[in-house]
Amino acid sequence: MKNLNGYYGQWGGAFIPEVLHETFRQLKDFYDKARQDPAFWQEYADLMATYSCRPTPLTAADNLSRHFGGARIFIKREDLNHTGAHKANNVMGQGLLVKRMGKGRVIAETGAGQHGVATATMAAKFGFKCTIYMGEEDVMRQRPNVFWMEKLGAEVIPVTTGSKTLKDAINAAFRDWVTNMDNTHYCLGTACGPHPFPEMVAWFQSIIGLEAREQIERQFGKPPARVYACVGGGSNALGIFQGFLDLPAVELVGVEAGGEGLESGRHAARLASRDGSPGVAQGYKTMFLQDDDGQMRTTHSVAAGLDYVGVSPILTDLWEQGRVRFASATDSEVMAALELTMLNEGIIPALESSHAFVQAFKEAGDMSPDEAVIINMSGRGDKDIFTIANAFKDPSWQQFIINKGKEYEAER
Amino acid sequence: MKLSDEIAQAAADKDILLMTHIVLGYPSFETNKEVIAQMVANGVDLIEMQIPFSEPMADGPVIIKANQDSLLDGTRLNDCLNFARQMTETHAIPFLFMTYYNILFKYGIESFCRRALETGIRGFIVPDLPPEEGADYLKYTRQYGLAPIQIFAPTSTPERMRFLAEAGGGFIYCVARRGVTGTQTTFDEEFNNYIAQCRASTDMPLAVGFGISNRDDVQSLVGKADIAVIGSETIRLVDRQGAAAVGPFIAGLR
Ligand SMILES: Cc1ncc(COP(=O)(O)O)c(C=O)c1O
Numbered sequence: 001m002k003n004l005n006g007y008y009g010q011w012g013g014a015f016i017p018e019v020l021h022e023t024f025r026q027l028k029d030f031y032d033k034a035r036q037d038p039a040f041w042q043e044y045a046d047l048m049a050t051y052s053c054r055p056t057p058l059t060a061a062d063n064l065s066r067h068f069g070g071a072r073i074f075i076k077r078e079d080l081n082h083t084g085a086h087k088a089n090n091v092m093g094q095g096l097l098v099k100r101m102g103k104g105r106v107i108a109e110t111g112a113g114q115h116g117v118a119t120a121t122m123a124a125k126f127g128f129k130c131t132i133y134m135g136e137e138d139v140m141r142q143r144p145n146v147f148w149m150e151k152l153g154a155e156v157i158p159v160t161t162g163s164k165t166l167k168d169a170i171n172a173a174f175r176d177w178v179t180n181m182d183n184t185h186y187c188l189g190t191a192c193g194p195h196p197f198p199e200m201v202a203w204f205q206s207i208i209g210l211e212a213r214e215q216i217e218r219q220f221g222k223p224p225a226r227v228y229a230c231v232g233g234g235s236n237a238l239g240i241f242q243g244f245l246d247l248p249a250v251e252l253v254g255v256e257a258g259g260e261g262l263e264s265g266r267h268a269a270r271l272a273s274r275d276g277s278p279g280v281a282q283g284y285k286t287m288f289l290q291d292d293d294g295q296m297r298t299t300h301s302v303a304a305g306l307d308y309v310g311v312s313p314i315l316t317d318l319w320e321q322g323r324v325r326f327a328s329a330t331d332s333e334v335m336a337a338l339e340l341t342m343l344n345e346g347i348i349p350a351l352e353s354s355h356a357f358v359q360a361f362k363e364a365g366d367m368s369p370d371e372a373v374i375i376n377m378s379g380r381g382d383k384d385i386f387t388i389a390n391a392f393k394d395p396s397w398q399q400f401i402i403n404k405g406k407e408y409e410a411e412r
Numbered sequence: 413m414k415l416s417d418e419i420a421q422a423a424a425d426k427d428i429l430l431m432t433h434i435v436l437g438y439p440s441f442e443t444n445k446e447v448i449a450q451m452v453a454n455g456v457d458l459i460e461m462q463i464p465f466s467e468p469m470a471d472g473p474v475i476i477k478a479n480q481d482s483l484l485d486g487t488r489l490n491d492c493l494n495f496a497r498q499m500t501e502t503h504a505i506p507f508l509f510m511t512y513y514n515i516l517f518k519y520g521i522e523s524f525c526r527r528a529l530e531t532g533i534r535g536f537i538v539p540d541l542p543p544e545e546g547a548d549y550l551k552y553t554r555q556y557g558l559a560p561i562q563i564f565a566p567t568s569t570p571e572r573m574r575f576l577a578e579a580g581g582g583f584i585y586c587v588a589r590r591g592v593t594g595t596q597t598t599f600d601e602e603f604n605n606y607i608a609q610c611r612a613s614t615d616m617p618l619a620v621g622f623g624i625s626n627r628d629d630v631q632s633l634v635g636k637a638d639i640a641v642i643g644s645e646t647i648r649l650v651d652r653q654g655a656a657a658v659g660p661f662i663a664g665l666r
Contacts, residue, residue: 013545014542014544014545015513015540015541015542015545016540016542017469017470017539017540017563017565018539018542018562018563018564018565018567018568018576018587019470019565019566019567019587019590020567021542021565021567021568021572022567022568022569022572023567161473161476161477161480162466162467162480167467171467171468171469174469175469175470175472175591175592178470178590178591178592179590179591179592180590181567181590277518278517279514279517279518280513280514280517280540281467281512281514282467282469283469283540285517290514290518292518293488293489293515293518293519294465294489294514294515294517294518294519295465295466295483296466296467
């Protein structure tokens with residue numbers, strides 16, 4: 001994933017306001033130097049081994065494999081990263097770069113809150129000031145993450161413009177950056193945005209694929225037949241896919257948010273539906289969910305981290321080339337897959353990650369036992385307790401919240 | 413006549429020219445019409461009409477809200493183009509489109525340029541399109557005689573300014589400071605050095621915008637810039653006092 005002018009086929013680029021031109025020139029400079037410096041990657045890998053939990057395990061999900069009676073199912077455990085998701089990989093990498101750049105403040109957008117928590121954690125560790133922009137709707141959905149970000153010393157600013165979700169948080173972060181670029185780095189959370197972000201984020205996330213390739217060959221004796229990953233902006237998917245891109249026989253499957261179903265229009269499937277079209281927004285060219293005038297549509301998903309109008313230009317190129325196949329999973333399919341995984345394996349995937357499980361479950365039964373599939377479990381689901389408990393309409397949880405509310409009310 | 417020549421001519425008998433900004437469809441096309449009439453009657457020299465976009469990345473709160481409300485009210489691109497045609501037919505001053513690149517990209521760049529020309533528009537300001545990404549845009553604006561107005565920022569190096577000027581047409585839009593539209597700018601030593609650098613980098617007229625909101629601001633640009641750009645302030649004024657307040661406000665700026 002290395003490209004000089006930031007284009008992948010016809011996708012990508014850097015559509016940035018002039019005021020950021022110098023900032024991007026500097027960022028590209030530092031990034032290019034870091035990329036050519038083996039000591040930088042070593043420092044990164046050491047940090048991830050001692051501060052996070054790398055290498056994360058590859059778990060053989062034998063109960064699920066038996067349940068479906070087809071392919072051997074393996075799960076790449078990004079949930080075991082510090083802060084509970086793959087987001088930490090990118091964030092710690094960018095943090096090391098910020099140290100090299102000598103900046104003292106980081107800002108980030110967040111959807112699910114996972115990237116925000118990871119950034120706040122990195123900022124606390126490295127001693128940076130930190131501001132997180134989060135759509136007001138996501139603040140409501142992901143309250144526990146807001147709590148942690150604040151406790152970790154970050155300022156969380158709810159974004160009330162536009163659809164009040166991830167894309168609006170990205171706009172808000174850019175507006176901060178154009179004001180404070182001298183001492184501030186924008187730690188973008190996914191493989192989207194202007195060059196060099198897609199390439200840089202994909203590079204940090206490639207650690208997932210490097211490990212998974214080695215692990216599957218050791219544990220299964222050969223590469224998998226298929227690899228599944230959920231796709232919000234595309235960073236966890238690119239992370240694991242990069243371990244297998246050079247093996248044409250390995251089928252790579254990206255799973256987008258089908259929301260209430262593709263025909264309902266309430267989804268976030270930019271590539272798996274027919275609703276996406278080429279556009280330029282948020283600094284890059286990709287397939288967007290937009291209307292005929294080029295106005296971005298509102299998207300929907302039970303998983304805040306997948307609820308986004310655009311997708312990594314690198315993935316759009318791989319999709320156009322036919323190298324990555326795209327599918328979508330609906331909100332209700334996601335809940336069912338999550339339940340099955342909890343009950344059979346004692347593992348709680350994030351709602352985002354559960355999308356990848358859905359597609360693997362649809363296909364595993366038709367495959368042969370001497371084939372393996374890897375599901376990239378991008379994060380853990382216990383952070384989603386409010387959303388998940390709500391989606392399961394769990395009565396005892398509801399009662400607990402009601403009681404807690406009364407208790408707080410009485411204390412006031 | 414070329415836009416840059418027309419501006420130079422107009423500048424010959426005025427201390428400084430005024431360019432104002434409106435967001436199309438906010439609060440309504442009816443109000444836009446009245447505001448523009450007031451602006452023109454009180455001597456505004458150029459008007460940039462912003463076609464609303466759902467992701468106005470370089471704008472501040474006042475203009476973001478105007479973009480958003482206009483779209484919520486159902487403003488479509490075609491409404492903007494039709495309205496623009498009415499304005500260029502009614503008023504003799506040059507009108508420009510300001511918008512984000514996706515609006516042009518989605519319509520088709522050549523088709524958009526052709527349509528803008530038919531509409532009587534003289535040029536475009538597209539803040540998220542650097543020349544490096546704008547080969548087609550630069551080609552078709554040239555072909556259709558539209559000015560691809562380029563932007564200088566305080567962070568632009570002298571070398572970069574010359575590169576931008578090379579690609580540009582009409583005039584140069586100098587962003588007065590870092591940040592987004594709508595907050596105050598201070599005209600200090602650093603600002604003066606910046607404007608001197610802008611001047612040294614191009615023969616084109618210089619417009620200065622971002623945070624220009626009153627007579628003092630405009631006066632402090634006399635002798636430095638050719639055009640003062642009033643952006644968010646008239647939107648605020650219309651929000652608070654209605655379209656009728658725009659005329660006296662404009663009249664009081666010079
Ligand atoms: C657990 C988890 N998985 C996936 C995503 C989607 O992002 P990406 O597609 O960049 O991996 C998010 C985003 O917030 C997330 O928190």
